[in-house]
Amino acid sequence: MAGDAAHTNPPYLGQGACSGVRDAANLTWKFDLVLRGLTDTSLLDTYESERRPHAQQNMLDSRSLGVVANTSNPVKAAVRDLLFKFHLTPKPKFPVLADGVLARAVDGKPMRQAGSLAPQGRITVDGRTMRFDEHVGFNFALVTNAEVADELPADLRAALQAVGVRFVELAPPSGVSQGDHVLDVDGVYAPFLKSLDADVVLMRPDFVVYGHADRAGLSHLAESLLQQLQYTSTRAQHPAISVLCP
Template sequence: MAESWDVLVVGAGPVGLTLSLLLARNRHRVLVVERWPALYPLPRAVGLSNEARRVLNMTGVTEPLEPHVLWDPEGSSLDYVTPEGEILFSETLPAPARAEGPHGGTFNQPDLEAVLEAQVEAEPTIRLLRGHVVTDLQQNDDGVRVCFAPSDENGGPRAGAGELTCTAGFVVGCDGATSTVRSLVGIPMDGDLQFSSDWLVVDLKPTVKREWFPHFGQVLGPPRPVTSVPAGPGRRRFEFMLLPGERKEEMATDETVWRLLAEREVTPADAELVRYAAYSFRACWAQRWRQGRVLVAGDAAHLMPPFLGQGMNSGIRDVATLAWRLDLVLKGIVPPDTLDDYAGERRPHVEQLISTAVMIGNILCMVDPEACAERDRAIRENTGEGPPAMDWRMGTDSLAAGDPHAGRLGRQGLVRVGDREGFFDDVCGMGAHVLLSRDGDPLESLSPPVREAWERLGGVAVHIGPDAPVTDVEGGYAAWFDEWDRDVILLRPDFHVFGTADSLDGADALVRELTERLRLELHDTASTGARPTARD
């Protein structure tokens, strides 16, 4: 296979498939190499955030995915309850990225992967190569030479099989916790928070309708901490912590699983066992996320305990941030060192998530009766408050300096352009920088060099308001501007806020700062190209 690709993605899980589809939106040629010959049929991740839903919407899978997701109602929370059923505290799930609707939902990972893979197979610029494993990566200034071979039943190189080679502009390892890509370029795991806990994860299909308590939550010890959550339409997941002296290989048996489920009033008469496996939950992240033209994302870049349900969602955030930067680099609009900011933006967010998950894990994983009693007393005296709330803000070193709103997730509300009404992403476009103002057309406030740079970036200018080209249907954007006391907001292609300005007069400086952060040179002459604006 002496072919050349823009990007080679290693790993055909949700993160790798999402990245390949985001790149294909801009017609980049992508090869996806996956060591296993077929989709893995058993459940793994179950939580889907609304932010991840917005990213997946860019890949075109919203409609086929919808039947496979069980969306949580507004105001959903994760409850922490005692064995006697007392709710000690509740953790409200992240604010929704849409104006209304669910915070997030649960799903069956094989269903998500099947939907994504079908979309990948329909894309003419993507090739999915299953049953092959990467064996070597050699970089130079122009790209990466990749060697790979057919895989055996254990996922390693098949003995005696011939080796294939290709070249790629960039390689992205989305190949999981034991990442081959990370190992081949010598990126160590770092930031280990010294958290490790063994759990037995059980997935089942209830055959009798019932109310679950907690519906979405953690049952604290003593004696045994248990997680109980929905796992997609018609599915349920239980996670049982292994107690001191219990071994993973001894606990992962049908007999033990049904014994533990019986303690939660689940029996073979009212549920079908789908799968169970024992895992060690860890907390760490990669020391570097980029090594020249090789990058890592998802579990290849970070591992977190599942207590926040953000492992896969963090991987989706990774590739949403990475894809638009790769697009600009591949088009020659910005230099490759712009990719250095990828880790600077994503790692602080991931570190905070992991630290919060570990904090929750330390609360949840107690089994000593005296320690548990002291924990419960402290929570009650603290009026039912648990760990500090997540900030949910990305790293800001590559965003507008000193802006308290930079790094926040942008609002998603209902808008109208002409006779078309829908959510902002669907009506005004996705995957571009957006300069949003309520006071007028922000494009008119840009100087010729800045406007020309904005057009090179493919930026979109949106004037939104009661009498503007884009109508704020429910007033959500007006409320957003009022809350922040700003008149201009600059959004990135990954839906996050780059920065804001208090008037249209500040729009030029805001976009100029964006070009500086992206290492994009300004030209002296004004652009004569077509004016980008909200799509109609």
């Protein structure tokens, strides 16, 4: 189902085990929601539509690098070595998700930056400094500028919490951390929001960017996630399963 059971990767980009980790990270949060009765089993269908193109592109890039590394033509090898010597070799562009559980633009395509990996930085919460993923765990994360999350209606906030969304409110530069009101120690998340022209970014449990919005679009962004998960408050609720996933 995952990793080398689903695909065998050439070794040249070191993406074999990495692809396996991505497979597991993609599947685990979906199984969690399905087994807790919070979403329909159709969510599991997005595993292939999200992971197959991503893994395939890494395979093709790995194979291309293998051709470069193993060339036996002395002329081609000399040109290759010169390009490496003067740092003129292009780097493979890391693929992003192009389909699946992602926020959509008006044309139905994933919005800008949706499907890419979110940045990782250190934050301070209640006086303790840690990495972002240590704070939110293997959950959805709604990262907002100060007081933006207050725009959410109570029922919508409750629905987000039911599917495991953690609220992370960035403290103003001169503020203090308290609860989920956090300090952006490395200056990662505030600039990331600014680069998106957004007040909020919603990350999936596998740290793929689901989507982003300004203050006025927050509720629409949250509703779109719940719609894609086919969440309803009447679904049976079960405790979260224990998962082990890097």
